[in-house]
Amino acid sequence: MNKKTHFGFKEVNVKEKAKHVGGVFTSVANSYDVMNDAMSIGLHRLWKRVLVEIAGIKDNDVVLDIAAGTGDIAKLISKQFPSSEIYVSDINNEMLSLGRERSIDEGFSNNTHFCQLSGEAIPFNDAAFDVITIGFGLRNFTDKSAGLKEMRRCLKKNGRLLILEFSKPNNLLFSKVYDWYSFNILPKLGALLANDSDSYQYLAESIRMHPDQENLKKLIIENGFQDCKFYNLLNGIVAIHVGYK
Ligand SMILES: C[S@@+](CC[C@H](N)C(=O)[O-])C[C@H]1O[C@@H](n2cnc3c(N)ncnc32)[C@H](O)[C@@H]1O
Numbered sequence: 001m002n003k004k005t006h007f008g009f010k011e012v013n014v015k016e017k018a019k020h021v022g023g024v025f026t027s028v029a030n031s032y033d034v035m036n037d038a039m040s041i042g043l044h045r046l047w048k049r050v051l052v053e054i055a056g057i058k059d060n061d062v063v064l065d066i067a068a069g070t071g072d073i074a075k076l077i078s079k080q081f082p083s084s085e086i087y088v089s090d091i092n093n094e095m096l097s098l099g100r101e102r103s104i105d106e107g108f109s110n111n112t113h114f115c116q117l118s119g120e121a122i123p124f125n126d127a128a129f130d131v132i133t134i135g136f137g138l139r140n141f142t143d144k145s146a147g148l149k150e151m152r153r154c155l156k157k158n159g160r161l162l163i164l165e166f167s168k169p170n171n172l173l174f175s176k177v178y179d180w181y182s183f184n185i186l187p188k189l190g191a192l193l194a195n196d197s198d199s200y201q202y203l204a205e206s207i208r209m210h211p212d213q214e215n216l217k218k219l220i221i222e223n224g225f226q227d228c229k230f231y232n233l234l235n236g237i238v239a240i241h242v243g244y245k
Contacts, residue, residue, distance in 0.1 A: 002014070002015070005017050005142060006209050007020045007021070007202070007206075008201070008202040008204075008205030008206050008209065009205045009208075009209070010205075014142060014143075017142040018091070018118070018142055021140045021142075022091070022092055024199045024202055025069075025092045025094065025095050026092060026094045027194075027196050027199050028190075028194055028196060028199045029070075029092070029094035029095050029098055030094075030098075031193055031194035031195075031196075032069060032070055032095065032098070033070055034193055034194075035189070035190065035193055035194050035200070038189055038193055039186060039189055039200075043234065044072075044136075045072070047164060047233055047234075047238050047240075048072050048073050048076060048135060048164065049076060050231070050233060050240065051073065051133060051135065051162055051164045051240055052073065052076045052077055052080060052133075054162060054231065054240060054242060055077075055131050055133060055160065055162050056131075056160065057077060057080070057081050057084060057130070057131055058081075058084075058130070059081060059083045059084065060083050060084065060085075061081065061084045061085075061130040061131055062084070062085045062087075062128065062129050062130055062131075063077055063084055063085070063086045063087070063129060063130065063131045063132070063133065064086075064087045064089065064122075064124070064128070064129045064131075064132045064133070064154065065077070065086060065087070065088050065089065065132075065133045065134070065135075066089055066090075066119040066122075066132060066133070066134040066137055066147075066151070067089075067090055067091070067119055067134050067135065067136070067137020067138070067140070068088045068089055068090050068095075068096070068099055068135075068137075069090055069092075069095045069096075069098075069099060069135075069136075069137075070095060070098045070099045070102060071088055071098075071099030071100075071102050071103055071108070071112075072135070073133055073135050073164075074086050074088040074099070074103070074108065074112055075102070075103070075106060075108045077133075078103075078108035078110070078111050078112055079107075079108060082110070082111060083111070084111060085111055085113070086111055086112045086113070087112075087113050087115055087124075087129075088100075088103070088112050088113065088114050088115070089114075089115045089116070089117045089119070089122075090116065090117075091116065091117065091118045091119070092116075093116055096114055096116055099114065100114045119134065119137060119138075119141060119147045119150065119151070120141055120142065120143055120146045120147045120150060121146070121150060122150045122151070122153075122154050124154050125154075126153050126154065127153075127154070127155065127156045127157065127159075128154050128156075129154050129155055129156065129159060130155075130156055130159050130160075131155075131159060131160050131161075131162070132151050132154065132155055132159070132160070132161045132162070133161075133162045133163075133164070134151075134161075134162070134163050134164070134165075135164040135165075136164060136165060136166065137165075138163055138165055138210075139165055139166065139206050139207065139209075139210040140206065144211075144219060145219065145222070145223055148161075148219065148220060148223035148224075148225070149223050149224065152223060152224045152225060152245055155245040156245070157245055158244060158245060159244070159245045160242060160243070160244055160245075161220070161225060161241075161242070161243045161244075161245075162240060162241070162242055163216070163220070163240065163241040163242075163243075164238065164239075164240050165210065165216070165238070165239060165241070166207040166210060166237065166238055167210070167212060167213050167216070167230075167232070167236050167237065167238060167239035168212035168213060168236055169235045169236045169237050170232065170235050170236045171235055174235050178237060182203075182204035182207070183201075183204055186200045186201075186203065186204050187200045187201045187204070190203075213230050213232065213236065213239050213241075216230070216239075216241055217229070217230055217241060220241055220243045221243070224245075225243030225244060225245065226243065226244045226245070227242075227243070227244045228241065228242065228243040228244075229241070229242055230242070
């Protein structure tokens, strides 16, 4: 029998989810950065800065950024730690190509290497990285456990994984306003700025289907990470999870 999973609120065949997710990011790639600024009123920049701050990267560290998209996190790491080496990776060619072009235009190509790969089957050796980061990517994986196991395998002993992802607001009233914004404003904003409301409807749905803070922490621990904790940002709309190998 064909195994099912979710793609937003829809049920799809497990083998088909990556294709659906690929369709979303291919469709939004060109307007991705503008939409990120518009829908978060620029806050995603701050969240990514906090991620890099918490990551505790040191000079000469080797870092893998998974689901890197257009390269925001890699850019921050590259500028702050010029002696680090950053592997900037994404499954989607359109998103990654924009990132590669940006790295040249915005001066972070010196210490970055761009590679197209799935975070669920990482083609690097065991213990290759000091730090692995993933921003707003895990939510889209078909098999999150497979991805987390792969990330752990590729980390050096005591290496750190940092996951920046949408999560669950703490406050009920805040949560209701956020739901209204997500399902009423976000798709309209998508239609207006990206000519694509379906992809932003998927965004809102995929966030609701993603494990909350405690359940994601449990999943990270189940997949072998230690000293796991999370930090809530903006009342838990976004959380940063940290785990050690
Ligand atoms: C919302 S974007 C995040 C981009 C960037 N990290 C940021 O924070 O702006 C999600 C990215 O995850 C990528 N992605 C989805 N599934 C993936 C997978 N299995 N492995 C690697 N990347 C994946 C998509 O192609 C997309 O570029």
